[in-house]
Amino acid sequence: MVSAVRQWSGPGLAFGGDYNPEQWPEEVWAEDLRLMAEAGVTLVSVGIFSWALLEPEPDRFEGAWLDRVLDGLHGAGVGVCLATATASPPPWFTERWPEARPVGADGVRTVFGSRQTYCPSSPAYRERAALLVERVAERWGDHPALRLWHVNNEIGCHNSRCYCDVSAAAFRRWLAERYGSVEALNEAWSTRFWSQGYTSFAQVQVPARSTTFPNPTQVLDFDRFSSDELLALHVAEKEVLRRTTPDVPVTTNFMVHSNTRDMDYGRWAREQDVVSNDHYVLTTPPNPTTDPRAELAFAADWTRGLAGGEPWLLMEHSTSAVNWQPVNVAKLPGQLQLDSLSHVARGSDGACFFQWRASAGGAEKWHSALVPHAGTDSKVWREVVELGGALQRIAEVRGSRVEADVAFLLDYEAWWAVEPPAGLPTPSRELRYLDTALALHRLLRERHVTADVLTVGAEGERLAETLAGYRVVVVPALHLVSDATAAAVAAAAGAGAQVLITHFSGILDPAGRVRLGGHPGAFRDLLGVRVEEFAPLLPGEVTALDDGSRGRVWSELGRAAAGTEVLASFTDGLAAGSPALTRRPAGAGAAWYLATALEDEGLQALLDRLLAAGGVRPVVAGAPRGVDLVRRRSAEGSWLFVLNHGGTAATVPASGLDLLTGREADGSLEVAPRGCAVLRERG
Structure with a gap:
């Protein structure tokens, strides 16, 4: 859950985006303010990439230009989400501390010339960032335009894993704190395999490039450590801001997206006053869904789940094309407003963009903006003004919550375990953690049923209590799971929910070790199913079920216990005769198990049964698809x-x-x- 209920101040819904006046001569600033008034802009993020201007040399602080920017915005009635400017150190930083540049898994150290060129564990970066934050907070913490602090920017977007010696030392300290003794680490990592037994933490290295497969639990712990190191950057800056401005809420912009997995936002959400997110529509390969707007809805519901059901803030999205996909597709007329209001519908208390004015130069010059290269005589600007008016007219929805009777339960650690790095073996590379979740969520949306997307780490000890409020709970590919989480899922079924658990769930404990005695391990007794062998399918291969449906990717050789109803069985391959879909009563509810990736027709039939059993009704009955x-x-x-x-x-x-x-x-x-x-x- 979020750390506190602290909403940013200001009227109505947030509308605006990243404002980078430093890219333009000052004579443009007056025009910016005039156009912001025309569009109805209420909130802009300022200073995100301005470290080199604020501190052009070590300890020489230049803030007069930002004084003029903030004063102008306040005079125009525009609130400010003020960034701490720590997202990209300036050239002098890497010149003085070249060892602070991150190192890849191949051992190559990056050069300066992009953004986020720093090792998250670097003491030099942390010290200089804290000094900058302190100066920013002291100078502008009482500015009347300030509504919200913006820590760093998209933390971990490009430097989520660093393999340098400093990171290795920090990893060893993290491991010592986690395990307490090297003997406990050896037990968790199963180091008797391949003669990996350690006699001191000093012997442990980061899982960079090696001769063959690395230790899988070492990789999993490095994922955990790396997420924690990045989160520590946010927490350190937040603590500085708290000392100076205890009443100003603090956020950092997440990247909740179906292709962003390196940060465990379940844990991060606990440290946010306001949960905010950046989301961009995935329109060209490679992307995880054939329906980009379905993925948008999923990401918005997931962000709301991270916010504990409270309103959140869409910090960035695009007015039209982005600049980083293989083909950057422009939005059709109407899609700018449609995408924006889709986020607002699903809990955002605003719609902000990257960025205010399209850049004339730099790496993002082809990224769309509120003021495009073509200026105000353009489709994009006319739609921007229209959206600003629309957000003003619906401002009364601010603070309200979204209704949902269905919940998905996700976990970033399970995601890391299902899709390990290319150097680690897995039963099938065709297994992708979110595939079934995205498919089920898309079909629910087509049925006009809203779902909350929850995260194990965000709920913590409240998970059982939270799940008890839903009629249907979907648990897709929860591969790595703790006993406490498994008990919370069972409790949800006992309290009356229809709980659907899908294939490859319950297999590993938190140390990444296989739960013995037959799969699905942690959920075996709840489901009344025992699987003795996985039977993954080849790419393009299809398996038939005896109810007429078809599955892909996965099948299993197993059997159902007495009291478990087999609703469909596999008819071919190694799994022929084994249960593919089962249901078992559990207290006031039931636990369902799906042992394959059903095609849409079968998933639709399954969802209809689940919703009927749970008494879930659509938001509006009789509405058309689309x-x-x-x-x-x-x-x-x-x-x-x-x-x-x-x-x-x-x-x-x-x-x-x-x-x-x-x-x-x-x-x-x-x-x-x-x-x-x-x-x-x-x-």
């Missing part, structure tokens, strides 16, 4: 978001006042192609 429906509610009322992703008009059975148009809907609402409505519902 329309996203989400309800936010507070003590003051409820708001129905209707988002038409289709290419034709859609009619939805709904009533209320559409805040976007001012029109009343009395039982029926028509929404244009790629159009939106936000209904203040009656009663």
Whole structure:
């Protein structure tokens, strides 16, 4: 859960984005303020990559330019999310401390010339960053424009794993604290295999390039350590800010995305006053889904889960094309607002972008912005102004929460274990941690059913209590799981939930060791299923089930215990005759097990059974496919978001006042192609 309920101050919903006036001559700044007023901008992030300007030489601090920027924004009524500017050290830093540059797994040390060129464990970086944060906080901590502190920027985006000697020493200290003794480390790492027994922590190295497979638990612990080291950067800066400005909330922008896995945001969420996220639509390969907007919805629901169900803040997304995909697809008319309101529907109290004005030079000059290269006589600017007006008209939704009867339970450590680095063996490289979760979430969304996406690390000891409130709980590929988490899942079924556990779950304990006695290990008794052998499928191979459905990627040789209902069995291959889908009563609920990756038709049938058993109803019954429906509610009322992703008009059975148009809907609402409505519902 988040560390406290501290919302950023300011009117209505946040609208704006990264503002980098230092890229432009000062005569442009006045035009920026005029255009911000025209668009209805309420919040901008300032100073993210300005360390080299704020401190052009060690201990020479230059802040007059930022004084003028903040004063101008305050005078224009625009709030500021002020960055600590620590995201990219300036040239003088790496010149003076060249050893602070990160080292890759291949042993190559990076050179200066990009961003985030620092080792997260570097004492020099940590010291200089803390000094900069202290100066920024002392100078601008009481500025009237300040609404929120922005620590660093996308921490770990490009330097999440460092293999230098400093990191190795920090890793050894982390291990000593975690295990207490080298004997406990040897036990956890199974070091009797391959003669790896250590006699002191000093012998332990980072799992960089080696002769063959590294120790898998060593790799897992290095993932844990690396995430913790990055989180420590945020915590250190937050502590400096707290001393100077105890009442100003602090955030750092997450990158909750289906292809970002290096940071355990479940643990990070506990250290945020406001959970914020950067999200960009994945439109070209390689990406984890064939439906980019379904992935957007999943990421937004996941961010809300990290925020403990509280409102969060969309810190960055794009007005149109990004600059880092193989082909950077521009957004169609209407998609700018549709994407923005999709995040707001799913809990964000605003919609901010990278960046305010498109850069004329630099590495991101082809990235879209609120003010594009073409200026204000452009499709993008007209849609920006339209969105600003829309957010003003729906400002009353701020602070409300999203309703959901279904929960997904994810875990970053399980993700690391399911998809280890290329140098480690796995039963199948075709197994991808989020594939089943994304497919099930997409099909739920098509059924107009909203789901919370929860994370084990964010819930901590409250997991059992949290899960008990849901009618359906989906546990996809929870491969590595603690006894406490397994007990919380079982408790959810006992309390009345329909719990679906999918293949490759419950296999490993937190040390990465196989739970013996038959799979699915930690969930074997709850499910009443015992698997004796995995039977992964080749790429493109299909396995048939006796209910007519088909599976891919995975099958299992096993059997069901007495009292477990077999709903479908495999009909071919090694797993022929083994259970593919089962159900077992558990207290007031039931535990279901899916032993393959079903194709859509089979998943749809399974979801229908689960939702019916759990008594889960759609947000609105009878709505057409292609329309996203989400309800936010507070003590003051409820708001129905209707988002038409289709290419034709859609009619939805709904009533209320559409805040976007001012029109009343009395039982029926028509929404244009790629159009939106936000209904203040009656009663």
